[in-house]
Amino acid sequence: MSEQKEIKFSEDALALVDRIIRRYPEGKQKSALLPVLHIAQAEFGGWLPAPVMDYVASLLRIQPIEVYEVASFYTMFNLKPVGKCVVEVCRTGPCWLMGAEDIVKYMEKKLGIREGETTADGMFTIKTVECLASCGTAPMMQIGETYHENLTLQKVDEILDTCRTTVKEPVSHWRKDKIKG
Amino acid sequence: MPKVTIDGHTIEVPEGTTILQAARMIGGDVTPPAMCYYSKLKTSGGYCRTCIVKVTKGSEKDPRPMPKPVASCRTTVMDGMEVQNNSAPDLLEARKGVVEFLLINHPLDCPICDQAGECHLQDLSYENGLSTSRYEFKRREFEKIDIGDKIKLHMTRCILCYRCVKVADQVCDTRVHGVINRGDVAEISTYIEKAVDHDFSGNMIDVCPVGALTDRTFRFKSRVWFTRPMDAHRDCKTCCGRVVLYMSGNEVLRVSARKDQWGEVEDASEGRAGWICNECRFEKKELKDWTVEGPRNIDRHSVISQNQYLEKKNLRIDVSNQKQIEEKAHN
Amino acid sequence: MGRKLLTEHINVPGIRNLETYRRQGGYETLKKALAMKPEDIVEEVKKSGLRGRGGAGFPTGMKWSFLAKPEGVPRYLVCNADESEPGTFKDRYMMERLPHLLIEGMAIGSFALGCRTSYIYIRGELMYVFQILQEAIDEAYAAGLLGKNIMGTGWDFDLHVHCGGGAYICGEETALIESLEGKRGNPRIKPPFPAIRGVWDCPTVVNNVESIMAVVPIVRDGGETYASIGIGKSTGTKLISACGHLKKPGVYEIELGVPVEEFIYSDEYCGGIRNDKKLKAVVAGGSSVPVLPAELILKTAAGEPRLMSYESLAEGGFASGTMLGSGGFIVMDEDTSIVKNLWTFTRFYHHESCGQCSPCREGTGWMEKILHKILDGHGTLSDVDLLWDIQSKIEGKTICPLGDAAAWPVASAIRHFRHEFEEYVRNPQAIRTDHHYYRVNNLSPELA
Numbered sequence: 034m035s036e037q038k039e040i041k042f043s044e045d046a047l048a049l050v051d052r053i054i055r056r057y058p059e060g061k062q063k064s065a066l067l068p069v070l071h072i073a074q075a076e077f078g079g080w081l082p083a084p085v086m087d088y089v090a091s092l093l094r095i096q097p098i099e100v101y102e103v104a105s106f107y108t109m110f111n112l113k114p115v116g117k118c119v120v121e122v123c124r125t126g127p128c129w130l131m132g133a134e135d136i137v138k139y140m141e142k143k144l145g146i147r148e149g150e151t152t153a154d155g156m157f158t159i160k161t162v163e164c165l166a167s168c169g170t171a172p173m174m175q176i177g178e179t180y181h182e183n184l185t186l187q188k189v190d191e192i193l194d195t196c197r198t199t200v201k202e203p204v205s206h207w208r209k210d211k212i213k214g
Numbered sequence: 215m216p217k218v219t220i221d222g223h224t225i226e227v228p229e230g231t232t233i234l235q236a237a238r239m240i241g242g243d244v245t246p247p248a249m250c251y252y253s254k255l256k257t258s259g260g261y262c263r264t265c266i267v268k269v270t271k272g273s274e275k276d277p278r279p280m281p282k283p284v285a286s287c288r289t290t291v292m293d294g295m296e297v298q299n300n301s302a303p304d305l306l307e308a309r310k311g312v313v314e315f316l317l318i319n320h321p322l323d324c325p326i327c328d329q330a331g332e333c334h335l336q337d338l339s340y341e342n343g344l345s346t347s348r349y350e351f352k353r354r355e356f357e358k359i360d361i362g363d364k365i366k367l368h369m370t371r372c373i374l375c376y377r378c379v380k381v382a383d384q385v386c387d388t389r390v391h392g393v394i395n396r397g398d399v400a401e402i403s404t405y406i407e408k409a410v411d412h413d414f415s416g417n418m419i420d421v422c423p424v425g426a427l428t429d430r431t432f433r434f435k436s437r438v439w440f441t442r443p444m445d446a447h448r449d450c451k452t453c454c455g456r457v458v459l460y461m462s463g464n465e466v467l468r469v470s471a472r473k474d475q476w477g478e479v480e481d482a483s484e485g486r487a488g489w490i491c492n493e494c495r496f497e498k499k500e501l502k503d504w505t506v507e508g509p510r511n512i513d514r515h516s517v518i519s520q521n522q523y524l525e526k527k528n529l530r531i532d533v534s535n536q537k538q539i540e541e542k543a544h545n
Numbered sequence: 546m547g548r549k550l551l552t553e554h555i556n557v558p559g560i561r562n563l564e565t566y567r568r569q570g571g572y573e574t575l576k577k578a579l580a581m582k583p584e585d586i587v588e589e590v591k592k593s594g595l596r597g598r599g600g601a602g603f604p605t606g607m608k609w610s611f612l613a614k615p616e617g618v619p620r621y622l623v624c625n626a627d628e629s630e631p632g633t634f635k636d637r638y639m640m641e642r643l644p645h646l647l648i649e650g651m652a653i654g655s656f657a658l659g660c661r662t663s664y665i666y667i668r669g670e671l672m673y674v675f676q677i678l679q680e681a682i683d684e685a686y687a688a689g690l691l692g693k694n695i696m697g698t699g700w701d702f703d704l705h706v707h708c709g710g711g712a713y714i715c716g717e718e719t720a721l722i723e724s725l726e727g728k729r730g731n732p733r734i735k736p737p738f739p740a741i742r743g744v745w746d747c748p749t750v751v752n753n754v755e756s757i758m759a760v761v762p763i764v765r766d767g768g769e770t771y772a773s774i775g776i777g778k779s780t781g782t783k784l785i786s787a788c789g790h791l792k793k794p795g796v797y798e799i800e801l802g803v804p805v806e807e808f809i810y811s812d813e814y815c816g817g818i819r820n821d822k823k824l825k826a827v828v829a830g831g832s833s834v835p836v837l838p839a840e841l842i843l844k845t846a847a848g849e850p851r852l853m854s855y856e857s858l859a860e861g862g863f864a865s866g867t868m869l870g871s872g873g874f875i876v877m878d879e880d881t882s883i884v885k886n887l888w889t890f891t892r893f894y895h896h897e898s899c900g901q902c903s904p905c906r907e908g909t910g911w912m913e914k915i916l917h918k919i920l921d922g923h924g925t926l927s928d929v930d931l932l933w934d935i936q937s938k939i940e941g942k943t944i945c946p947l948g949d950a951a952a953w954p955v956a957s958a959i960r961h962f963r964h965e966f967e968e969y970v971r972n973p974q975a976i977r978t979d980h981h982y983y984r985v986n987n988l989s990p991e992l993a
Contacts, residue, residue, distance in 0.1 A: 056705040058619070058662075061745055066727035067710045071669065083406045093727075098392045101405035105394040106729040106899075107710025109669050125631045126832055126889045127788045127875050163713065163893050164631040164832075165670050168788035168873065169795045178672040206672045260734040261902050263942055282941040288734050311938030315907035348931060351914045374900065393900075396712070396729070398910045400900035 040088045046072055046209070050092060062093050066103055069093065070110055071207040079119065079203035080111035108162065109206060116151040116158035117203045118196045121175040124161040127168035136172050137161060139186050143193065156197060177204035216293035220244050220267075221301045233286035233297055234265055238476065246299050247309075247338050249316070249423050250375035251287035254478055254487040258380055259287035262373060263312045264338060268305045271296035283308055306342070313342045318349035319398070320424075321370045329425030331438040331517040334477060335373065356401050361391060362409035364496055365419060365427050369401050372426035378402065378418035385489050386412040402426065413452055416495040420471045420479060431496050432460070432468035439517050441467055443510035448503055452491035454482035458510050459501075466499045475513055546813065547800040548774060550762040550782045551755070555642050561677065563684040566645040572690055574765040578653040579698045581764075586657035590760060592768025594780035599625055599716070599753030600831060600871040601946075602855050605760075606768075611740040612658055613748040620748040622660045624651055624757050625721055626667040626674075629713040630831035631893060632873025635784035636754035638796040640667070640674050643758070644681035650757035651704055652691065653764055658750060662703045666721050669709045678706045713897035717945045718751035719743075720899065731901045732945035755784050776802030779854035783869070789876035792816035805829075805851045805858075806843050809876065822878035826962075829858055830870020832890045833950030835957030836883070837867050863957065883962040884969055887954055888916040894951035905948040908939040912955055919966060922973025929966045933959050 042050065050069055057064040069089055070081065077085050086100040093100075104110045111119070120140065124133050137148060140159055144152050151158040167173040170182035174192075181192055196204075215226045218236050221244050227236045235253070237245040246267055251259030259265075265287045269280040274294025283305060286297070298305060317339055324330040356369040374393065379402070382389035390411075391404045404410065410418070419427050441460035448455045460468040471490045472480045482488035498504065512518045559565040566572070578586055591606030612620060624647065628636040640647055647665065655663045667675050682704055685691045693701045712730045714720045719733035722744045743749020759781060763771045772780040779801035785808070788794045793816040799808065808814045809824065818824050827842040828834060845851055846865035851858065855869045877886065895909040912935055915928050932955055940952035959966065 056703075056707075058745060061726070063727035064707075064725060067669065067724065068708055070710065071672075071708065095727075096389055098390055098405065099728075101394055101403075102392045102729055103710070103727065105405070106396045107669070107712050109711035124889065125893050126828075126886050127632050127873075129889045130789050130875070130877060130881065130886065162670075162711075163896055164629055166628045166634040166637045166668075168632050168634050168875070169786060171788060171794075175670065178676075180673070206669060208672070208676070260944060263902050263904055266942065285734070285944075290736075308938065308942060311935075312903055312942065315903045315911075315938070318907050318911060349911065351911075373903065374906070393729070395900075397895065397898040397900040398906050400906070 040077070040084050042072070042076055042092075046076055054093075063095050063099070066093060066095075066100065067107070068207075070100070070104055070107075071205075072209075074110060075205035075207040075209050078114075079117070079205055080114050114151070115160075115203075116156050117200050118156060118176050119158045119160050119204070120193075121160045121162040121165070123163070123165050123167065123171070123173050123175075125164040127164070128171040128173060131171035133172040136174065136184055136186070136189060140189060140193075143190070156200070157193070178206050178208055216291050216295070218291040218293075218295045218297060220297040221299050227291055231291050233267055233269075233284070233289050233291055233295075234259075236291050237267075237286065237297075237299065243300055246286050247334075247342060248287055248476070249334055249338060249373060250377065252377050252380070252421055252478055253476075255377060255380040255384060255421070258375075258377060260285045262316065262375060264309060264316070264342070266305065266309060266312065268298040268302045269295060270298055270302075309342050310344060313339055314344060314348070316373050317343065317347065319354040319370075320373075321353060323371070327368075327371065327425040328428040328433060328438075329371075329422075333425060334423035354398065359403055360407050361404050362411055362415075364416060364430055364492065365410055366430045366433060367402065368426050368428070369403075371424045372402055373424055374400060374402070375423055377421040377423070378427055381418045381421055382410075382412075382415070385414045385417055388412060413491050413493075414489055416492045417471065417479070417489045419495075420473065423477070429468055429470075429495070431499070435467045436460075436462055441518075443512060443518065445472065445507040445510050446504035447507065448494065448498065448505060450491060450494055453494060454486075454488045454490065455494060456480075456482055456488050457490055457494055457504075459504060459506070461501075464501055466501055466504075469495045469498065472510075547798070547803065548782065549798050550771075550774075551639065551643075551646065551758050551784065552796075552798045555639075561642060561644060561681070563645060563681065563688060563690075566643070571645055572649055574761050575649050575652050575656075575690065576696055578656055578764050579696060579700060583657045583659060586653065586764060589763055589768035590657070593759075593763040593771035594768075594775075594778060595756060595759050595763060595771065596779070596855065597753055598755035598759065598783065598872070600630060600833070602869065605752060605756050608740070608750060608752070609654075609658060611738070612750050613741045614659065615748070618747055619662065620658060620660050621744050621750070622651065622655045622658055622663040623721065623725065623744060623749055623751045624663070624665040624754060625716060625718065625751050626665050626671075626754045627709055627713075627716040627721060628671075628754070628871075629668055629716050629897075630833065630871045630873055631890065632788055632828060632831045632875040633786045633871045634788070635786045635796045635872060637671055637674060638786075639758060639784070640671075640754060641677060644678050645685070646758045646761060647678070647754060648681055648685050648691070648704060650760045652695070652702060653760050654750075654752065654757055655702055655704075656700060661701060662705070664725060664744075665704070665706045666715070666725055667706060667708055668715070669711050672708065675706055675708050682706060712899075713893075714899045714945070714947060717947065720945065721751060722749060729899070731899050732947075734944055774800050776852065776854050777856055779856060779869075783853070783872055785853065785872045785874050787815050787874045787876070789874075790819045790822065790878040790881070791876050792819055799853055801852075801854045802857075803853045805853055808853055808874075809843075815876070818876065818878050820878075822880065824876065825879045825881055826877045826883060828867075828873070828875040828877075828954070830868045831873035832875070832893065833946075833953055834868040834870040835863055835866070835953050836887075836961065837865075837957070838961050841865050841961070842867075863953070864960075867957070883958055883965050884916065885920055887958045888913065888920055890954045891916055891951065894947065898947060898951070902942075902944045902948075904939045904942045905944075905951065908935050908948070909951045911935055912951070919969050922969070924966070924970045924973075926967065926970055929959060929963065929970070 053065045054062045090097040090100045172184045173182045246265040248265045249262040266283040267286045273292030394403045554569040595605045596602040715724045715730040720730040724730045739749040824839040845860045891913045895913040900906045936952040936955040939948045
């Protein structure tokens, strides 16, 4: 039998989930689904395998399909494994006007992967995303919760180099250490 | 009671009636086509947009026309409302657009589709569509998933009417399938391969307007218009037991619930929809399992009524023949 | 200099913190509001003429007065902070810097509407702003500005922040409600409207961040004072997110009625076009609204100067006008390919369509494919007509306004720039070698 890690939130995360559920009326705990999926993604390596979603369903006392339906609807939830740093580059009109296409091309070339792919060392995934409300500081990209704005190719170099030297654990949008709920 | 006029026909209807229901009461051509609305399923309708109509007068109290076409299945009649369906050429043009949208990614694999002949999308496109397609790109494909041994899912044919999801929610008490992903890659799925298996899950086949969910036990057995539909019943502990048998000779090829002229499951008793259980649908495939009542009256415009069956109906089915069938069945 | 009602203190160091915010008069208006009758607050908002700042421009006071108030049923105020309309970034800018202004507005609004619990729905990508809001809310609870017996008035009120998961459609109020309930962001079929049946089937008002913030100066100075600013039915100030090829892109609070030309070229605002290029076109209110060529954005078809107001921008209807929308002001210089810019918009709507209703689900993708084909140099003149026909068959046929939002940019681009589509069709070779779109200044040559 292969060794299976038990799927369970840390005590801190469980307490947080409990506090979040209490923000909604009695019996409406399904409302906590989006925040809890963010926490799950942060807790379990940056993506949501089916058993993790089943675990979320059991926490919120809903059917697993209700979780699959929701997780697959929203773009922030990764249903396949991703790199430690998911580099989300905005590609919509205002960023495109300022050269977003070049940023993507440059990064693809630099990392040797195409948009949507992950580097062989599991460090970076390039993901193009739609407007992140940073049009006045375009072009821009997001890694985890951090917005990197007014990008130039040189800035991209610096950001990726910093990630390579400092990032050890998968970077998620939900900052386990910062968001206490 | 509010009065509504649709294409010049005026009718008084109970409070809360939708335009579509009112049009069905008037009957005939006045009724807009509906692909997702299903009167037996709560909160159905509004998605496909084929039933759109033009409201030229909102009501007696507020006669302003509605600025956009409305989904007749989800718009309640107001007293004095005036509605155009077939009488508004621009509306028919808009509906043609909706039909085209439903078809651009449809595989048009009718020659190998078990739904052919009783497919609402076929009827819809025949009656409201264009004869050619302006879409020149690759049609959408999905990864095939197995949802169990009873029901076959062909996602490429799906028009996302949500009826099957509502059946699972409202007729079955658990739901293991749903709509995943979004936009034009949204699909009916169990996400991880999981069998859709509930006493009443087979009703998803009956509500599916297209060939997306078909009966695996009937797969490639026969074109539906070569079968002879017969009303039949049995004592069933789980469901009403009132069905239609699709027969070839004395062989029962398929069992379905009884459907009315709108393609919806008939009421079994006052106000209770005649959903049937999976045992009746999938396991009772012997004539001896059933008491045959007689030939099923199939709407004249259905392709099912175009064959030998129609002749027999016109000849008023020979009762002795029917007796023979029953005798044989009992032997 | 125009008056600043929302951004007056935005540059005060530390204004994100409660203490500094209070030193600038923060929460004084809440105190004033709690001494008023709730219906009088609604009346002030009505008098102010404030129109929804999220894009639709529906009068906020009227929206508030529609809220059903059945006995024994809770009602909710939900702040729409799902800012995702391309070209729009004002809400993010404000929440990041002035979280307490939003909290104060939420408290006043909730008191006026009789809500005991309210929610701020923020898009998930803005997780760092979520955190800023959460910290501000915690501060406000600790200071007795939220929670039980607020400011000793006996009024109890809870405010929570809820994060989305990445879906533009959740900016549509009924999709937002679905999402707040933990479901897919599928817009509901209206009626019933949220004012009757919203979140958890309770009466609900959904307001944009800027609308809720604007309630604070309205209640502070009175609705009439607010209404005296601006022009005609476009009262008060509006936050404009200026972006694209401008010398000084950014968020500007303007008094409604500023001439468009002044907004683009004056040093007080955008300072003109980058690299002193010529202005080609503007999308004035977020990607959904019709694009206008330079001559029509600066002056109406009748030759009048175009103003930054709901009415003036709409002058001429869609034939020669546009909309103020969300105030996402996207400026394109002479080198911009309208067709390619349009493709990015259409790709956006295709990506963001929820997939519920057929015209939007199927039509947005079809339009994107045709535009892609034209850009690739394989287009025909009839493709342009087909595009026009498809957009006309989406517009007005869908459950929610996303269909219209996808159709209008296509329609307006063809209406005003048909020659450019035809150029792509007639001379694909030239287009391929000279994909004249804007590049980053320091582009490395091997990428060209």
